[in-house]
Amino acid sequence: MKRTNQQILDLAQSEGLIRSRDITARGLPRVALTRLVREGLLIRLDRGLYALPDRQVSEHGSLAEVASKYPDGIVCLLSALRVHGLTTQSPFNVWLAIPNKDRSPKMDYPPLRIVRFSGKALTEGIEEHVIDGVTVHMTNVARTVVDCFKFRNKIGLDVALESLREAWGNKRVSMDDLWRYAVLFRVANVMRPYMESLS
Known part of the structure; x- marks a missing residue:
């Protein structure tokens, strides 16, 4: 579970924004996203769209x-x-x-x-x-x-x-x-x- 969480967090770090379908495509369980949001390690921006809470966001x-x-x-x-x-x-x-x-x-x-x-x-x-x-x-x-x-x-x-x-x-x-x-x-x-x- 820890390895799965870390893989998702690493992906969020490198991509900026991740979609639940990106997680599924890599063979990772979607339920991990819910867990990471609950723990405050990810934020849900919209249905199926997630990011790190401290990510740098540009004007656009x-x-x-x-x-x-x-x-x-x-x-x-x-x-x-x-x-x-x-x-x-x-x-x-x-x-x-x-x-x-x-x-x-x-x-x-x-x-x-x-x-x-x-x-x-x-x-x-x-x-x-x-x-x-x-x-x-x-x-x-x-x-x-x-x-x-x-x-x-x-x-x-x-x-x-x-x-x-x-x-x-x-x-x-x-x-x-x-x-x-x-x-x-x-x-x-x-x-x-x-x-x-x-x-």
Whole structure:
């Protein structure tokens, strides 16, 4: 039992966040997680998601928690803007894109705002970031700005304009990249006047 507990604690130390299915995949009993939580050696963050109580959490730790639980989700819109440093807003929710036909994920914390992507939206302009030891899929800077225009009715045109100004002003995007995604995601006509005013 002590050896099992130590293996789980070592895994939590190296991975940052562990899922109950990670334990089962290694042939370790799930009941050990409950025991370790009861002893105060692990904390339960959400159903099936655990961590060491004294783990170091970065500013974007909630994104790592979401990605641990939903590795196929794509962090987007306001949450991606925050990671890219393109907004003054600090979103209360984690904005997560999932495939059109997938069931909406449920988490106690952090709260999720779900948007649905299909086709190229699931693959174009997606990059991987490692946050607190967890791989997080996220829209890149240019794609994030374009998505803000595409979903302007959800987040507000003012946020989309701020993201465009910040990304362009800080030389984080090129007009070519913005235009490519704008055409691909059918918001070129919406973005054209704002892009022209910058160049």
